Amino acid sequence: MWEYTEKVMDHYRNPRNVGKIDNPDAVGIAGSLACGDQLKIYLKIENGIVTDAKFQTFGCGSAVASSSILTEMIIGKPVEEVKKITNKDIADELGGLPPEKMHCSVMGYEALEDALKNYKTDDMVDLDDLREPETRDKVVCTCFNVTENQIWDAIKLNGLKTVEEITNYTKAGGACGKCKSLIQDIINTYYHKEKEEKKVELTPAQKILKINSIIENQISDELRKDGGDITLVDIDGNNVMVKLRGKCSGCKNSHLTLKSFVETTLREAVDPAIVVIEV
Amino acid sequence: MEKLIYLDNNATTRVDEKVLETMLPYFKEEYANPSSMYEFAKSASHALKDARGKIKDFFNAVNEKEIIFTSCGSESANQAIRGVLNMNKNKRHIITSKVEHPAVLNLYQTLEKQGYSVDYIGVNSNGELDLEQLSESVNSDTALVSIMYANNETGVIYPIQKISEIIKSKNPNTKFFVDAVQAAGKIPIDVQELGVDLLGISGHKFHAPKGVGALYVNSKTVITPLIIGGHQERGLRAGTENVPYIVGLGKAAELAADNLKYEMTEVKRLRDKLESNILKNVFNARLNTGVANRVPNTTNIGFEYIEGELILLHLSDLGICASSGSACTSGSLEPSHVLRAMGVPFTAIHGSIRFSLSKYTTEKEIDYVTEVMPSIVEKLTNLSPFQNELEQLKNLKQ
Ligand SMILES: Cc1ncc(COP(=O)(O)O)c(C=O)c1O
Ligand code: FES
Numbered sequence: 001m002w003e004y005t006e007k008v009m010d011h012y013r014n015p016r017n018v019g020k021i022d023n024p025d026a027v028g029i030a031g032s033l034a035c036g037d038q039l040k041i042y043l044k045i046e047n048g049i050v051t052d053a054k055f056q057t058f059g060c061g062s063a064v065a066s067s068s069i070l071t072e073m074i075i076g077k078p079v080e081e082v083k084k085i086t087n088k089d090i091a092d093e094l095g096g097l098p099p100e101k102m103h104c105s106v107m108g109y110e111a112l113e114d115a116l117k118n119y120k121t122d123d124m125v126d127l128d129d130l131r132e133p134e135t136r137d138k139v140v141c142t143c144f145n146v147t148e149n150q151i152w153d154a155i156k157l158n159g160l161k162t163v164e165e166i167t168n169y170t171k172a173g174g175a176c177g178k179c180k181s182l183i184q185d186i187i188n189t190y191y192h193k194e195k196e197e198k199k200v201e202l203t204p205a206q207k208i209l210k211i212n213s214i215i216e217n218q219i220s221d222e223l224r225k226d227g228g229d230i231t232l233v234d235i236d237g238n239n240v241m242v243k244l245r246g247k248c249s250g251c252k253n254s255h256l257t258l259k260s261f262v263e264t265t266l267r268e269a270v271d272p273a274i275v276v277i278e279v
Numbered sequence: 280m281e282k283l284i285y286l287d288n289n290a291t292t293r294v295d296e297k298v299l300e301t302m303l304p305y306f307k308e309e310y311a312n313p314s315s316m317y318e319f320a321k322s323a324s325h326a327l328k329d330a331r332g333k334i335k336d337f338f339n340a341v342n343e344k345e346i347i348f349t350s351c352g353s354e355s356a357n358q359a360i361r362g363v364l365n366m367n368k369n370k371r372h373i374i375t376s377k378v379e380h381p382a383v384l385n386l387y388q389t390l391e392k393q394g395y396s397v398d399y400i401g402v403n404s405n406g407e408l409d410l411e412q413l414s415e416s417v418n419s420d421t422a423l424v425s426i427m428y429a430n431n432e433t434g435v436i437y438p439i440q441k442i443s444e445i446i447k448s449k450n451p452n453t454k455f456f457v458d459a460v461q462a463a464g465k466i467p468i469d470v471q472e473l474g475v476d477l478l479g480i481s482g483h484k485f486h487a488p489k490g491v492g493a494l495y496v497n498s499k500t501v502i503t504p505l506i507i508g509g510h511q512e513r514g515l516r517a518g519t520e521n522v523p524y525i526v527g528l529g530k531a532a533e534l535a536a537d538n539l540k541y542e543m544t545e546v547k548r549l550r551d552k553l554e555s556n557i558l559k560n561v562f563n564a565r566l567n568t569g570v571a572n573r574v575p576n577t578t579n580i581g582f583e584y585i586e587g588e589l590i591l592l593h594l595s596d597l598g599i600c601a602s603s604g605s606a607c608t609s610g611s612l613e614p615s616h617v618l619r620a621m622g623v624p625f626t627a628i629h630g631s632i633r634f635s636l637s638k639y640t641t642e643k644e645i646d647y648v649t650e651v652m653p654s655i656v657e658k659l660t661n662l663s664p665f666q667n668e669l670e671q672l673k674n675l676k677q
Contacts, residue, residue: 012589012592013593013596015662018661018662019661020666029664033584033625033626033629033665034625036586036605036612036614036629037586038664039664040664056662056663056664056666057662057663057664058584058585058586058629058662058663058664058665059586059589060586060587060588060589060592060605061588061589061592063586064589064662143613144612167612171612174612174613175612175613
């Protein structure tokens with residue numbers, strides 16, 4: 001027996017906004033009969049505002065609840081705002097879903113995305129930016145017809161880290177299981193790229209500012225504790241020219257330690273290619 | 280919930296009052312270990328012997344020594360299968376069906392990884408076994424054939440006696456295990472007539488408590504134990520005997536034998552009434568088993584273009600308990616392996632509901648379910664995105 005929240009139960013017992021809109025301004029579909037759930041959402045949009053929404057769902061209790069609450073979440077809202085709704089928002093609005101049922105909230109999100117894809121605007125969260133364009137529509141899981149696109153979105157929106165979580169959110173991997181290694185590859189690629197993203201190339205000016213601030217705020221504080229000090233003289237590419245002075249300046253050995261401490265700190269924080277040169 | 284209408288007796292059953300009563304003294308007064316040497320242990324020891332006799336009669340076995348008490352249906356199956364294979368280490372071929380219970384099927388998948396080759400016999404659209412395929416599969420390397428007596432999801436009965444004859448004519452050394460968990464209490468079990476070597480049951484499916492089962496192993500079949508330890512069950516199942524539960528199992532078997540006629544007439548009549556009324560009154564309902572021979576208490580009906588869990592949730596709101604073969608309830612994201620093996624169309628497989636009755640089911644309950652079913656289905660079909668398809672079905676039915 002699933003542990004459904006009161007809100008989920010209320011929505012599958014008394015679903016809101018059931019049906020079809022004649023002459024809708026947007027229609028979105030997600031899922032399929034063969035896979036066990038399908039959602040169709042119909043929207044009426046006037047002056048950039050969703051004025052009406054209706055749905056038809058073939059699916060379990062949480063699929064109906066996700067669809068029903070989604071219509072409530074979007075009616076009366078500007079399209080721009082509606083576009084920012086994710087599967088997580090749907091699940092949160094329901095007071096949570098059992099982990100194995102998260103794919104129902106994803107279906108809501110996908111149907112909405114499908115309906116609104118013709119209304120794309122600039123400030124929409126673009127989930128495609130990190131991917132190789134040609135692989136986006138590649139079907140990863142043939143049992144449930146799940147594309148790389150959908151898996152990528154699920155990872156990004158929900159911070160998923162394991163194949164099991166991907167299965168809970170997208171169903172991919174939930175039948176024959178032969179796509180599991182592909183899913184693992186996508187997870188690896190995602191987190192690998194994300195790491196790289198964080199260390200994007202700094203412009204020369206940004207680099208100088210960053211090195212300067214690390215020397216002033218972190219390194220010199222450390223050195224002063226031991227009675228020493230450091231002054232940044234110049235930066236040329238990855239070569240950082242510094243003057244080391246103070247109590248330790250006469251000792252050759254301590255000088256080497258000092259230099260390597262400065263260099264390690266800068267390499268970790270800014271760029272592994274940095275070389276510290278004493279002037 | 281005011282009333283409870285329990286139509287999920289293939290999942291588990293209510294313990295019979297009379298069973299509980301016979302068990303209680305073995306908790307309170309007669310708590311001795313039946314192996315002990317003093318006078319006080321006599322009663323427990325006699326009770327054990329008495330229960331074994333009752334199970335022997337229930338199976339029409341030749342000898343009480345052919346009965347091993349276990350903890351459940353899964354243990355009976357695991358003990359039988361591993362016990363036979365370990366005794367015949369040089370043979371590496373097994374035959375089973377695609378529609379077995381996971382207790383059996385998952386074990387075979389494990390054994391396949393350990394190097395066994397397993398043939399899974401298919402079924403037709405009514406759920407009936409392909410006996411020709413089975414016959415062709417038996418060879419000199421076949422250590423074991425295991426086929427269930429009745430299917431838990433559909434209630435379809437497999438022709439065990441015929442299968443036994445087929446096996447023995449092809450390879451007299453091949454052992455035959457029958458998972459009879461869903462047959463016990465519903466149809467007669469006569470191990471001699473059926474010609475089986477091993478046969479397992481589980482108490483909680485016929486009004487004994489959960490946590491007790493039995494395995495029949497005929498005297499010509501030697502097996503190794505699964506649980507090794509003390510001398511209990513003639514060394515075939517170590518562990519101090521669960522006397523109160525075994526007593527309960529014996530009593531339940533005795534009651535079940537007495538009740539068989541009622542099961543095969545009255546329970547069947549109620550099941551047929553429920554089934555025919557739903558098929559008549561609900562336009563998108565289909566009987567998943569066609570004309571197949573079934574146990575008297577089970578019906579499996581597919582409701583097209585609506586989803587099973589949602590039906591169950593709405594039934595549950597009215598106090599009605601049933602189960603579904605839909606993906607959402609199978610815990611695997613895929614619909615039931617049994618219905619898939621039968622090729623139930625994907626329009627109906629996700630909306631398949633199993634109702635399983637018992638001797639406690641009343642006419643009033645069946646009438647109530649019959650009455651509410653059309654309105655539940657109507658509510659749910661209104662939600663469905665497949666309005667055109669549903670409209671077509673409706674027109675076809677009229
Ligand atoms: C056909 C069949 N075999 C085996 C089992 C397993 O029995 P138990 O739950 O007692 O282990 C069941 C129970 O669902 C069953 O229906
Ligand atoms: S291909 Fe993904 S589960 Fe089968």
